Amino acid sequence: MLKTRDLLRISVRQVVRQGKRTLGVALAIALGTAGLIAVATMGDEVKNNLNRDLDLLGGATVIRLGFEEEVHPGSRPQWFRSETVEAVRDLDGVDTASLATGDIDWLPVLWEDRFYAIPIQGVDEYYWHTMGLSALEGRLLDQQDLAARSRVCVMGLELAGNLFGDGAAVGRLFSIRRDLYEVVGVVGGLQIRDRARFAFLPLGTLLDRGEGCPLPDRLYVRCRTWDDVEPVAAAIPGLVAANQPDEYLRMDVAWGPLERIKTVVWWVELFIYLSIAATLVLGGFGIWSGMMTSVAARTREIGLKKAMGAEDMDIMKQFLAESLALGLGSAALGVGLARLVVAGLGSYLGSAPPWPVFNSYAGHCLWFSALLALAAGFYPALRASRMDVVTAIRYE
Amino acid sequence: MSNDGNKGRGPIIRIRGLNKAYRSGPETVRVLRDVDLDVYSGDMIAVMGPSGTGKSTLLFILGLLLRPGSGSYSILGRDAFGLGRSGQAAFRRKCIGFVFQSCNLFERTTVYENLEFPLIYSGVKPRLRRGLIREALDRVGLSHRLRHPANQLSGGEQQRVAIARALVNRPSIILADEPTGQLDRANGQQVMEHFAGIVSSNKTAMIVVTHDPSVAAVCNRVYALENGRLTPEVDKGVPA
Ligand SMILES: Nc1ncnc2c1ncn2[C@@H]1O[C@H](COP(=O)(O)OP(=O)(O)OP(=O)(O)O)[C@@H](O)[C@H]1O
Numbered sequence: 001m002l003k004t005r006d007l008l009r010i011s012v013r014q015v016v017r018q019g020k021r022t023l024g025v026a027l028a029i030a031l032g033t034a035g036l037i038a039v040a041t042m043g044d045e046v047k048n049n050l051n052r053d054l055d056l057l058g059g060a061t062v063i064r065l066g067f068e069e070e071v072h073p074g075s076r077p078q079w080f081r082s083e084t085v086e087a088v089r090d091l092d093g094v095d096t097a098s099l100a101t102g103d104i105d106w107l108p109v110l111w112e113d114r115f116y117a118i119p120i121q122g123v124d125e126y127y128w129h130t131m132g133l134s135a136l137e138g139r140l141l142d143q144q145d146l147a148a149r150s151r152v153c154v155m156g157l158e159l160a161g162n163l164f165g166d167g168a169a170v171g172r173l174f175s176i177r178r179d180l181y182e183v184v185g186v187v188g189g190l191q192i193r194d195r196a197r198f199a200f201l202p203l204g205t206l207l208d209r210g211e212g213c214p215l216p217d218r219l220y221v222r223c224r225t226w227d228d229v230e231p232v233a234a235a236i237p238g239l240v241a242a243n244q245p246d247e248y249l250r251m252d253v254a255w256g257p258l259e260r261i262k263t264v265v266w267w268v269e270l271f272i273y274l275s276i277a278a279t280l281v282l283g284g285f286g287i288w289s290g291m292m293t294s295v296a297a298r299t300r301e302i303g304l305k306k307a308m309g310a311e312d313m314d315i316m317k318q319f320l321a322e323s324l325a326l327g328l329g330s331a332a333l334g335v336g337l338a339r340l341v342v343a344g345l346g347s348y349l350g351s352a353p354p355w356p357v358f359n360s361y362a363g364h365c366l367w368f369s370a371l372l373a374l375a376a377g378f379y380p381a382l383r384a385s386r387m388d389v390v391t392a393i394r395y396e
Numbered sequence: 397m398s399n400d401g402n403k404g405r406g407p408i409i410r411i412r413g414l415n416k417a418y419r420s421g422p423e424t425v426r427v428l429r430d431v432d433l434d435v436y437s438g439d440m441i442a443v444m445g446p447s448g449t450g451k452s453t454l455l456f457i458l459g460l461l462l463r464p465g466s467g468s469y470s471i472l473g474r475d476a477f478g479l480g481r482s483g484q485a486a487f488r489r490k491c492i493g494f495v496f497q498s499c500n501l502f503e504r505t506t507v508y509e510n511l512e513f514p515l516i517y518s519g520v521k522p523r524l525r526r527g528l529i530r531e532a533l534d535r536v537g538l539s540h541r542l543r544h545p546a547n548q549l550s551g552g553e554q555q556r557v558a559i560a561r562a563l564v565n566r567p568s569i570i571l572a573d574e575p576t577g578q579l580d581r582a583n584g585q586q587v588m589e590h591f592a593g594i595v596s597s598n599k600t601a602m603i604v605v606t607h608d609p610s611v612a613a614v615c616n617r618v619y620a621l622e623n624g625r626l627t628p629e630v631d632k633g634v635p636a
């Protein structure tokens with residue numbers, strides 16, 4: 001019986017000495033494995049980055065809620081209760097949810113003895129993240145402003161420029177109906193659009209004023225990924241109904257852009273996985289055909305070995321071990337390659353690669369390549385072990 | 397050499413009524429007909445005969461590589477055909493050393509690795525292998541070629557390595573198919589003397605197929621295989 005140590009030594013030696021013949025197969029498998037691990041490891045990372053950073057997605061992950069009572073005269077105005085907001089925030093797949101008033105049109109603002117009509121919205125501290133906005137100057141409204149109902153204001157980029165000129169807004173005081181407000185920041189971002197002409201006040205501060213009946217009847221819900229949008233949108237109406245009157249609830253989801261993103265990503269993923277599958281199938285086929293050729297070319301060797309007392313099982317084991325050495329060796333090469341790729345991608349995306357995820361995928365790939373090699377090598381090995389000795393020895 | 401003293405102990409190989417036919421297409425070629433043979437320890441037997449008469453076939457059957465059509469074969473007191481595949485492989489590992497007609501060595505291996513294979517299969521411990529390999533190579537005068545790639549040896553050297561490989565396991569039966577076919581006369585003579593030395597000192601038997609009368613001359617018994625029949629040659633053809 002063949003000892004494992006001898007078996008491994010002989011097989012690795014054989015694979016290495018076969019040289020060029022196996023190089024192509026080894027490279028194909030290595031590249032396939034590297035691609036698979038890199039894509040699998042970085043896939044979530046890339047998706048997260050897209051969802052978080054790419055406002056080019058058109059805010060497709062934001063669900064907008066409101067009430068439509070104005071189109072039904074005589075009905076009682078509705079607003080979102082805090083229990084509703086909490087329940088929505090606790091929903092699986094929800095990143096943040098922001099409560100805000102509807103737009104208050106053209107509140108008169110006094111600045112340097114002149115009145116300006118300015119659109120205003122009352123918002124909470126989650127608004128910025130939810131809508132993908134960021135401070136260009138100064139700061140954004142925070143929890144303290146909300147809790148203290150301070151008289152502070154964040155202005156849209158365009159409004160700030162019109163009133164005060166570029167870069168001079170922070171620290172200015174102006175009055176809305178005799179109350180003085182301080183500009184603490186200027187907000188911008190790709191998603192700002194018409195909000196660039198708005199002034200944002202803390203929700204509570206605005207609600208306190210009572211006039212113009214600003215109610216918190218807007219709820220913006222940002223989902224974690226585009227895959228979460230559908231289930232979240234499906235869950236929301238029930239949640240609202242469970243916590244408060246939900247008559248005339250209106251929900252806007254950017255289904256169009258969402259579908260487009262999903263389609264693009266789906267195709268990209270499909271393409272990547274197809275090419276990986278193709279590489280692996282080709283790798284498996286490569287092992288199979290390489291081993292078949294090898295068995296045919298080494299007919300005489302097989303005959304000699306059997307003549308000197310090798311059992312069928314020894315021959316079988318030897319060819320399986322060679323196949324395994326080839327598959328595992330190539331996959332290990334692929335893991336090394338993937339490490340480089342992942343490290344490179346990580347530094348390109350500016351995030352630390354998730355190494356535990358990488359390790360788990362690498363482990364799986366090694367297992368899989370071992371299985372692939374054994375499966376692909378099985379038939380050639382069986383043929384070798386079944387070979388008739390005398391035919392093999394007479395073979396020239 | 398005379399082996400009359402051995403005959404009392406019973407043969408290590410006893411063949412009775414062996415028949416072998418090959419079927420190729422519609423024809424049946426009867427290669428061996430009613431072959432009887434007894435081989436005793438210390439025997440050195442030459443089998444001669446024209447090409448294509450079945451000498452290699454006989455060796456394959458003796459080496460448990462081929463089943464005959466009919467007949468009985470007992471080897472070291474056991475029924476050879478009742479052993480089963482695995483049992484026959486075990487017999488080949490432990491008791492039989494082969495030298496084939498040509499292309500005996502493994503490609504892409506060194507001389508050392510070639511001799512290591514029989515030891516690996518018969519489970520010899522790694523630390524014992526080197527000594528056995530060196531000893532076997534010494535017998536054929538090639539111990540200085542230990543790490544040499546096998547395919548870079550001359551034809552004669554390759555055949556000597558094959559002989560060393562057949563000996564490395566110290567088999568009780570050596571089967572050699574024209575082992576000196578590719579050697580010059582002097583080398584062939586030398587190798588046959590090695591064989592003779594081993595056979596007489598190791599309680600070994602050897603059956604050698606040859607066309608060369610000088611090889612037959614070293615043997616104590618010579619058989620002719622003709623028309624499928626194995627007959628003792630009374631007149632040991634002495635080389636001219
Ligand atoms: N598998 C086979 N099928 C059909 N015929 C075969 C087969 N193997 C051998 N033969 C035939 O059997 C005969 C004996 O072959 P064998 O190789 O035993 O001869 P040999 O005496 O060793 O010849 P040589 O001296 O040339 O080596 C030959 O005629 C050969 O053609």
Ligand SMILES: [Mg+2]
Nearest residue numbers: 451452497573
């Ligand atoms: Mg022959």
